[in-house]
Amino acid sequence: MDLKKLNKDDPLDRMAEKSADTEGMSPMDPPDAYSPPSTEDVAYDTMHPFLQELMDDHKRLIAQMTTFEEALQQIQTSGLSNETGQTLRNSFQFFEENFVVHNRKEEVGFFPLLKRRLIERGEHGTTAERKTGVDVMQNDHTRAVQLAAVACSFFGLAVRLPDEQSRMLTLSGAVQQSKDLIEHVRLHIFREETILFGFANNHFSAEELDQFQTSVETETGKPA
Numbered sequence: 260m261d262l263k264k265l266n267k268d269d270p271l272d273r274m275a276e277k278s279a280d281t282e283g284m285s286p287m288d289p290p291d292a293y294s295p296p297s298t299e300d301v302a303y304d305t306m307h308p309f310l311q312e313l314m315d316d317h318k319r320l321i322a323q324m325t326t327f328e329e330a331l332q333q334i335q336t337s338g339l340s341n342e343t344g345q346t347l348r349n350s351f352q353f354f355e356e357n358f359v360v361h362n363r364k365e366e367v368g369f370f371p372l373l374k375r376r377l378i379e380r381g382e383h384g385t386t387a388e389r390k391t392g393v394d395v396m397q398n399d400h401t402r403a404v405q406l407a408a409v410a411c412s413f414f415g416l417a418v419r420l421p422d423e424q425s426r427m428l429t430l431s432g433a434v435q436q437s438k439d440l441i442e443h444v445r446l447h448i449f450r451e452e453t454i455l456f457g458f459a460n461n462h463f464s465a466e467e468l469d470q471f472q473t474s475v476e477t478e479t480g481k482p483a
């Protein structure tokens with residue numbers, strides 16, 4: 260993985276600059292994709308249960324992405340098999356059933372307040388829209404769903420193509436889209452956990468976080 264290229268291409272640099280009237284480097288403008296300043300670093304054990312629940316979702320998603328990635332490597336070395344085909348189906352199904360639900364937990368209430376707090380503290384872009392890291396995370400959600408849809412349809416197409424060369428080319432495209440998806444999701448989760456969740460834990464009241472937890476419980480019908 261080319262982290263320098265990833266960082267260069269990343270919209271975070273373009274969208275989440277710290278406002279011009281504040282000094283120092285913004286935690287939303289990291290010098291390297293996986294090396295952000297850890298100014299709001301908070302250990303899992305001291306996170307509010309609502310944030311722990313989001314991190315537990317992340318852990319399950321990362322585990323599925325790792326299984327998915329192993330299947331992609333097998334496809335690259337040995338081609339598609341019944342076993343790897345089943346892993347692909349399970350991975351896309353898991354993503355479809357869990358990723359959007361998880362995103363709703365973040366986007367309903369939590370992200371809007373997070374955005375307000377970031378703006379209050381000057382952690383926003385210099386344009387009139389005052390974009391923050393929350394805008395980047397929301398765009399990430401959309402992008403991940405798009406990547407998954409394209410990868411899934413490429414795999415579906417690849418197995419139906421009668422011409423071998425076309426099939427191999429489409430399969431290769433599907434694998435690449437899938438790898439982009441995995442890297443995209445990993446970086447997204449890394450940023451939420453190392454920057455935004457710590458910020459929320461430090462700058463939201465316990466009552467505010469309790470409310471988000473209650474909303475999730477109400478919406479999903481089960482404890483957050």
Ligand SMILES: [Fe+2]
Nearest residue numbers: 362365396451
């Ligand atoms: Fe997210």
Ligand SMILES: [Fe+2]
Nearest residue numbers: 313317365451
């Ligand atoms: Fe998340």
